[in-house]
Amino acid sequence: MVTSTIGRRIRLGLIGGGPGSIIGETHRIAARLDGQYDIVAAALSSNPERARQAALDLGIGAERAYASWQQMLEAEAARPDRIDAVAVMTPNDSHHPICMLALDRGFHVICDKPLANDLAQAREIAARAKTTNAEFCVTYCYTGFPMVRQARDMIRAGELGEIRQVHLQYVQSYLAGHDLPAGWRTEGRAGSSLVLMDIGTHAFHLGAFVTGLDVTRLCADVGSAIPGRPIDDYVSALLRYENGARGSLWVTNAAAGSEHGLSFRIHGDKGGLEWHQEEPNRLIHRRQDAFEEIITRRLGPATSEGAQRSTRIAIGHPEGYLEAFANLYTEFAQRVATRIAGTPGDDQPTRFPSVSDGVKGLAFVAASVKSMATGGWQDVERM
Template sequence: MTISTIGRRIRLGLIGGGPGSIIGETHRIAARVDGHYDIVAGALSSDPERARQAALNLGIEHERAYPSWQQMIEEEVARPDRIDVVAVMTPNDSHHAICMMALDKGFHVICDKPLANDLAQAREIAARVEATNAEFCVTYCYSGFPMVRQARDMVRAGELGEIRQVHLQYVQSYLAAHDLPAGWRTESGRAGRSLVLMDIGTHAFHLGAYVTGLDVTRVCADVGSAIPGRTIDDYVSALLRYENGARGSLWVTNAAAGSEHGLSFRIHGDKGGLEWHQEEPNRLIHRRHDGFEQIITRRLGPTMSEGAQRSTRIAIGHPEGYLEAFANLYTEFAERVAGRISEGERDDRPTLFPGVSDGVKGLAFVDASVKSMAAGAWQDVERA
């Protein structure tokens, strides 16, 4: 990966992700990997004392270890060394309020997925991003894997031809036990209209759209639980129809006993297909309709696509994985924000990292899937 010189380090303020949060530590590692960020402020918990102590434990100065996210945003605005970016890693039901306030106060935002708790909130955030002209990233982190970007570039170069089928899976065992684990995800309303769709379903949905460049226009979904008597959604299977007429499927569950992570795609055009499994992230399988199977590995060199080369760090092929993929999004966002700081104008060129429109599309898919289940019929997916 070519790590650019961006002029100065980006000042980062953290909201959420405190003690006990897996995703919080992931965000912090991602911010540090390429050395573009200084974590200078934080409100890491909804409990004021825990929020302060967690920030102090990270080495944040006492005056910038805030008891609440509201106080952090208000006080940072007035500082001459104010933060540049707010990173949001709180439960889903708080994303809307935090993002809206951060945008109104002039900050750029990195928000953990899903963008909001429902489609209406997601659209409000997108409208505010447009009005404030801010930079915004939604951390659909699997789009940062080099072999995912290799696949994306190959599709765009026409190596698969016209896309005809897209099949997506994300199969975990996190909720396979009858007793639900404690935490906000299993509290009514906090995770959104469907736990499984909001938690991991939007990841699988985004992966298909990211690689193919195609939007899903219609969905027929079976959403519910694979555990008898459970009222929280832990299973979805869906038939998909893409904007070019391609057909697809999505199978997502976090209640498949014995599974580990199980995120994968198989994409087929009229010239061949691509297959990728996140449990073996450095291998991409390319099958040509009229040729041999090819295994493409993550190895920096001229045979890799531009997107894949940009996203890999180690030339001789040592394994890279989840944390590096997450870091790719943070680094690309830092470059974008640094350009805004130095140039003062927004760069309208497409980004490799997912933006606010990707977040809106994810919530539109969730909305259509839930409606499809209720109606027992195909449902149109609203456009972002």
């Protein structure tokens, strides 16, 4: 079960995610769900007026309803009851300056993915987080699902044998219409390749998280499935993992009629696992010498430690995306609370994706873009 008691509640400041923002509401619900945070400060918009009003609407005191993120970080740094952490959910191109200042002012950071707009920025953030000794979570939120953690734990425990094949998909229809929706994603603020930055990094990280393996080489076909548009909406790639396993990946936001479409299918010597975010409470376990098995949270104690720790309710009640997102928030809160209490860190593996996972996402983007330009295989740069 998800723990709902920690030392004291974490004081959180929000940056971005103002009115009408889906990701903003998602972060806020994730922070509220387990009662581990007090949202006490916010800079919710790049427009000063809107930023302050939105914070007031959320019930934040007038004094801490800030007009800009710079103002918030500086003012909070000076308060005796200063926030412990900031959560960043602004457009990609502002992640770097925000994270750098937040780290410099001594805050722990939750940052939405992708970590930054390019690999160099991402590496700078990671280096700064190391020097400031900050806790840092990149919200690759799909790693929060109990069945994703079940998969990871089973693979770690050798239940599939050596991993041999990985197939990742993220097939959406968000950009399948011929007219692009307005917004920063399609206005050039999303980095070198929209589809890679926006959803490709999610699929890529999911594969790494579940297998515990890094991709070392890849060959990618990146471009526009829908001709004539100025953004990438399609990538398919051949992957080679560090242990020699082969993989492939199909990611697009232009597959008309699709819904969410994130999934993995992984095979090792002894069997395979398949998971779809659209039915997140089921994990298909194919076994070479036994019938297929459907793993769910029903048999609580029979699930892995990671699955148990990420579950709130039982007996078949479905959990969803918000609970998965909240798992990252709650685990982050527990780490920060440990730091505040000054106690030695627990021996529990950090489950939430780290800043180095964020860097790897950008390395994947860089290698894919380079592969497309050269028409062949490319190495993926390491940290």
